[in-house]
Each structure stands twice: as structure tokens, then as C-alpha cells.
Amino acid sequence: MNVIIFGATGMVGRGVLRECLVDERVSAVLTVGRAPAGITHAKLREIVHGDLLDLAPIEADLAGFDACFFCLGVSSAGMSEKDYRHVTYDYTMSVANTLARLNPGSTFVYVSGVGTDAHGRAMWARVKGETENALLALPFEAYMFRPGYIQPLHGVTSRTRLYRLAYMVTRHLYPVLRRLFPSAVTTTERIGQAMITVAERGAPERILGPAGINAL
Template identity: 75%
Template sequence: MRVILFGATGMIGRGVLRECLLDDRISAVLAVGRSPTGVTHAKLREVRHDLLDLSGLEGELGGYDACFFCLGVSSAGMREEDYRRVTFDLTLSVARTLARLSPGSTFVYVSGAGADAHGRAMWARVKGETEVALLVLPLKGFMFRPGYIQPMYGVTSRTRLYRAVYVVTRPMFPMLRRLFGGAMTTTEQVGKAMITVAERGAPKRILGPADINSL
């Protein structure tokens, strides 16, 4: 399979990129973003582009089997208008372009546990509205709501606070997983689950941590 990856320099995206490059089911990866990944691999090709304006990029995006959309920002300190621009507008711009270029292809969107189009929290409402809009497009859309994600194999968060949390939780992760396994996953399992969904789909369109781990 040939896949497009958005957000390959973030924590989740780096984990997904690692799994794509290791998995024999993936023959080619196109990483699209504003910053280089710093990874060199025979399967990997990178395109650096302003993601808020996809004009001039459409020629690069056709003919792929799946898109793994791992791009996102924290809502902390953001106005809803700004958060919506990145979370809803950018995601739908990419998805609508791919629906036109490769209808029927798979689109996996990293959402969040608690996403709800009618939710009271701003981030949950915007994420939920994004899910609703994606699910009506002519794509095989799957929404990943991974909950707590433990980074693996040297993958790190770009957010300082999150990095500190992961350092503290890493030694305790096996115990925490035994206690709260249904609410936790890893970057490795998220990546492998995305590839499996692209290959053969999933029983439902909205997938929580337990669904991701099962896949």
C-alpha cells in the first residue's frame, strides 16, 4: 500500500512513520509537512509545503491508498477561531482534496477521547464536528480516539510538559496498563492499527484505545 502521512514530525506521527517504514504492507510513504522529518529511508519521500494552502500540491497527492492524518495542536490558550482553523478547516481541506483525487481511499484521523460535536468543551466540540464532517465524505473514514498514548522507541513529544509526564510514567507504564489498559495505548500500536485499518478496514468507524490495541 502507498500512504500519505500528515504530521510526521509530531509524537503520534513519528510513531506512525516508524511503523510504516518497518511494515512490509507499506510500499511507499509520502510525508507532507512544513518541517523535515530527519528520517532517511528508501520508502520515504517528503514534500515540504504550507498546509493552509494546498494549491500547487494536488499533483503530489493522487494515487495513494490511504492517508494517516496525525497533525494536531493543543487547544490550551487558543481561541476557538484559531483552534478551528487548524483542527477543522485544515483537516477538511486535505480530506476533501483526497476525496476528489482518490475517492474510496482510506482516511484515518487522529481525534481525541471525548470528542463530541455537541460537547461543552471547545476542543471536544471542534474535534467532534471534524469527525462528523469527515464521515460523510466519499472516503473510508476512521476516527482514532486513542486516549493516553505512551511514546515508544525514542519517539518524544514536542511539548515540554508532556515530555516530563512521559518520563515519569515510562517506568510505571506496564503496571498502569494492567490497571487501565482499556484507556491506554502506545505510538507503536497506533501505527500498526492504522496500517491494519488501511489494509482491511475495521468493525466500526470510531475507534477507542481498546479497539486500537485489538487491531
């Protein structure tokens, strides 16, 4: 299959990209973002494009794909609801509407979060929930991934210094966390493999938490 990845320079996106490159089910990968991923591979092609609200200049490159793995996201910490919505909802829906038109019937996997709720009290949960609902209404196979704690593997790291330090501390505790809370933790490897599986044959549910991701 041929897949597009948005957000391939972030922790989750980089992990997903790694799994796509090593998985024989994936024939070609296109990444789209403000910066290149810094990886060279025979299956990989990159487009550097900074304005996700205007995809017209690259539309011709976005057609003919079987799946999109949308891993782009930001923390809501310190952001107003307007700014967070602009990045989380507006960017996502600009990409999704374009791909639904160019590749009807394809698969779109969106990285959301545990606690997402369009009617929730937390600002980020409402915005994420509204984004999920809008994606599920589009004419393609949309799946929402709501990972809990994510352990980065295979050299994948977070771009946020505080998170990198936290992962360094918890890295050796992950086997314990996995045994104690198997339905609450996952890894970048499992997320990537699960996305490929969903694109290949679907999943029993459209909204998947850590347990569903790990099962796939």
C-alpha cells in the same frame, strides 16, 4: 500500499511513520508538512509545504495513494475557539476534501481524542466532533482514532517540553497502567500498526478508542 502522513514531526505522527517504514505491508510513504521529519529511508519521500489551505501546488503529488494518516493536531490550551477551529477543522477538511477528490475510495484515518463530542461542553471536544462528522460524510473510508493515554516507544518523543517530562515520569509506570486500565491506554507503536491494518482491511467500527486500536 502507498500512504500519506500529515503531522509526521509530532509524537503520534513520528510513531506512525516509524511503523510504516518497518511494516512490509507499506510500499511507499509520503509525508507532507512545514518541516522535514529528519529521517532518510528508501520508502520515504517528503514534501515541505506550509499552507494546508492551498494544496494546489502539490496536488499532482497527492494522487494515487491508498490511505492517509492524518496525525496533525494542536493542544487547545490558551487558544480561542476561532484559532483552534482554524487549525483543527479547516486544515483537516482542506486536506480531506482534496484527497477524497484525488483518491476516491481510499482510507483516511484521523487522530481525534477521547471525549470528542460535537455537542459537548468543552470547546475542543465540539470542534473535534464537528471535524469527525464532516470526515465521515466524505466519499472515502474514514476512521476516527480516539486514543487515551499514549506511551511513546522506540525513541519517539513529544515536541512539548512539559509532555516530555511527564512521559519520562510515567514511562516506568506504563506496564502498571496497561494492566489496570487496558481499555484506556495505548502506544505509538500500536496506533501505527492499527492504522496500517485499517487501511489494509478496514475495521468493524468507524470510531475507535484505545481498546479498539489495541485490538487491531
